[in-house]
Amino acid sequence: MALGFWSxxxxxxxxxxxxxLTQNLLHAVLFLILSFIxxxxxxxxxxxxxxxxxxxxxxxGAVGVLIVFAIMLTPSGExxxxxxxxxxxxxxxxxxxxxxxxxxxxxxPWETVQRGGFETTVAAIGESLTNRWAxxxxxxxxxxxxxxxxxxxxxxxxxxxxxxxxxxxxxxISDDAxxxxxEVVAAGRGEHT
Amino acid sequence: MSVGLEHYLGLSAILFxxxxxxxxxxxxxxxxxxGIEIMLSSVNLMMLAxxxxxxxxxxxxxxxxAIFILTVAAAEASVALALAVTVYRNRGTxxxxxxxLMRS
Numbered sequence: 001m002a003l004g005f006w007s008x009x010x011x012x013x014x015x016x017x018x019x020x021l022t023q024n025l026l027h028a029v030l031f032l033i034l035s036f037i038x039x040x041x042x043x044x045x046x047x048x049x050x051x052x053x054x055x056x057x058x059x060x061g062a063v064g065v066l067i068v069f070a071i072m073l074t075p076s077g078e079x080x081x082x083x084x085x086x087x088x089x090x091x092x093x094x095x096x097x098x099x100x101x102x103x104x105x106x107x108x109p110w111e112t113v114q115r116g117g118f119e120t121t122v123a124a125i126g127e128s129l130t131n132r133w134a135x136x137x138x139x140x141x142x143x144x145x146x147x148x149x150x151x152x153x154x155x156x157x158x159x160x161x162x163x164x165x166x167x168x169x170x171x172x173i174s175d176d177a178x179x180x181x182x183e184v185v186a187a188g189r190g191e192h193t
Numbered sequence: 194m195s196v197g198l199e200h201y202l203g204l205s206a207i208l209f210x211x212x213x214x215x216x217x218x219x220x221x222x223x224x225x226x227x228g229i230e231i232m233l234s235s236v237n238l239m240m241l242a243x244x245x246x247x248x249x250x251x252x253x254x255x256x257x258x259a260i261f262i263l264t265v266a267a268a269e270a271s272v273a274l275a276l277a278v279t280v281y282r283n284r285g286t287x288x289x290x291x292x293x294l295m296r297s
Binding site for chain 1: 195196197198199200201202203204205206208209210211212213214215216217218219220221223224226227228230231234235237238239241242244245246247248251252253254256257260262263264265266267268269270271272274275276277278279281282285286287288290291
């Protein structure tokens with residue numbers, strides 16, 4: 001457990017630092033996924049098997065792919081990983097918060113118990129989600145549907161003439177992604193009709 | 194040296210600080226979102242560490258909390274990325290220094 005903790009912890013921290021230090025946006029996404037997978041390994045050392053698998057599926061899989069899609073939909077000229085004026089102050093603030101939280105973590109006399117890990121958590125989590133935490137579970141499903149509908153409403157074509165109709169050919173995907181190319185496509189459409 | 198609760202809490206603090214640094218220091222809105230995801234992930238680590246090491250009547254409550262954080266983080270990521278794409282369509286950039294419509 002100790003070897004796993006130190007190696008996975010170092011991997012998670014170094015990958016997170018790589019996001020700050022790399023100059024390429026796509027490399028930053030890969031570092032993010034690496035950090036998520038290292039954190040999932042740390043969850044395994046805490047004998048949280050279900051949450052570790054969910055972390056790999058949701059964070060490293062779904063969120064990583066979603067971020068790659070968002071980067072592909074935004075301009076290639078912005079793929080460098082530029083810094084704001086808060087690069088130095090942000091480092092100081094993050095360092096201060098880390099110092100305070102680390103100080104509290106290492107000086108508080110925690111009342112811990114040595115119980116040697118859980119056996120398997122999936123059955124117990126499933127029971128809790130349907131008994132004691134059933135209401136938050138249902139609310140989470142409503143939240144997910146609201147988020148899905150909201151995301152669809154946000155990114156769908158705003159004006160009706162962008163929507164594909166029966167007498168027009170389906171516009172290519174880059175129509176939505178490039179506002180600069182929209183006039184060209186619209187002009188071409190005018191020639192056809 | 195055996196690994197205890199305080200080591201996990203310290204690692205979680207380090208990850209939270211790095212996530213905050215990313216969210217503050219980066220100019221691209223998508224990278225800012227990645228910093229927020231790192232912070233949420235570090236909070237999950239802290240929840241699971243407490244759930245593992247601290248005695249209580251329901252030791253798995255931390256796991257339930259971590260699962261709900263995962264759910265909310267996924268919903269937040271989808272909406273935030275849709276917002277980033279919308280901002281790019283309207284403004285032609287996702288640079289948060291240039292999205293200053295409310296500054297007169």
